[in-house]
Amino acid sequence: MGKSSKDKRDAYYRLAKEQGWRARSAFKLLQLDEEFDLFNGVTRVVDLCAAPGSWSQVLSRVLIQGQQVGRAAWEDKRYKELLRLRQQGSIVDDSEEEAPTEAKPRKDVKIVAIDLQPMSPLEGITCLKADITHSSTIPLLLQALDPDYDPTSSSIEASSPVDLVLSDGAPDVTGLHDLDIYVQSQLLWAALNLALCVLRPGGKFVAKIFRGKDVDLLYAQLKVVFQSVTVAKPRSSRASSVEAFIVCTNFQPPKGFKASLDNPLGAGRRLEQSSSTHDNLNGSPRTVRDDGIVELDMDTQSAEDAASDRQGLADRSTRWIAPFLACGDLSAFDADASHKLPEGHVSLDPIQPPTAPPYKRALEERKKMGGAYGKVKGAG
Template structure:
């Protein structure tokens, strides 16, 4: 979380620091849980693209610290290093690599996960069609691992960028889950394309056994799953184009709570207060840049 003047007056930003969350995004998962009761009976969960760890903190506080700890197994996966969180086993790895799946299953003792979530997103370019496409590919990458590790009836939650063709993703997910819902937590700024897809009731495809292969694209991975044609956009001129799904949209969070798009004047002595980050960067890019400068490479 940065320290711009807007951030200083964003109450979600400040409350995250005051409450010990690593990022304001923790409130998004908490509000989704309030709406959908995501953590009910969850004992094994996976947080994909987890760094810096705010969603993993939520899993720790809402599951690990509120259940019989010896029964709970929580895993966080990210390519970036992440500082430890109580009750969370951290794996620094690629979510599309078979060894990552193998490691998760080892931690779970061969048992499937009850819940998988992903708050990952690419660095946005501002070109909405491009950003939406890249994000959808990231979701499909997370979905690959999810289909290999999630139990039947389990839940998958991921960040999406809503755009012109997001209904194609809804349609594909609807083949794999009983309910597909687009949710917008109040902590997510209304001016942002960001929303969250809540997929409830995983239903594995008959006669299809998902298997991760780092040499396969997401398109090749889902071949045989019969979840819809990946080339829909190129085939819209066909006489009978594939049906496209519009997911239900739900706004999450109390309407009386803080408005994420508003900035609030700080009172009294807090007016110039600057709160330190909860978690300092574990491998900030500027360190690599400084080292390259010392070596005369830049």
């Protein structure tokens, strides 16, 4: 395939190169921000599993440089034009024309990016090469946020200095779906455990999640410690992908709960459910929305004629389906669509080449021997 075919197939890949992002995932965070106003009042952020660093780049541009990055930069003009022509006479939502709020660099911004993989430095961001599952990472992190932090005297709870914890981490999937979902959930638990240690009450937590089997167990656990939990899918994330983002706001640690990486939540330890995870099913199950769609609020878990068919102890605990929200305006580029390239389009090189895979050496060896590595039909 030619160099520009990926540009056509994936508008965000092309835009990321044009706008200088290290990876197309930058748009996922930007679109999440559009919907949730994630950076409002935020100055202290921890970016977990940060490499290659596109989310840190977003943080840097928004918080440090005070840039207005957002929809205006990548709005798809063609869409609006077509819609206008077709729906002449009908009401066009002109809220999009509102003037953007003024942006400026913020004061006392502290951003720490953590990954086990090396990451190219970014101005104003402290990069830590550390293991997010390890308890010794927390004092390192706190010290990076406040250089005068004294690990021997300060207690974690007392400082609780972070407004927002982000994690875009995902494992290399194996194709064995239940194992992949398990490993991703472990990564989410690791990020959450760390967030619980450093987040201030009222703080926010945003992490990648695989929407798969038993994801409702994870949602229910998150709902115990955050007032609002939403599963969000940015338009820049492909519809064919299991990936979504869990956006948790207003951190409210339960009374008596003590976070610790030495006794993490996850495999064995779980949070006690509170009544807050139960949705209020009172009132009419049918509501007519403003757009005329009739929404039917009903119990979709327990069927008429079946007992529970889940054996695990945890699996019988509370499940809860977080509300879903698609992010990014519909006028944004569609990650699944093929796009016509603008006239005179020049395909750019990626800002940062992808991280070397562990099989890089195998590729080189095979190339030396003249083999068409990875091109074998059915094996790729």
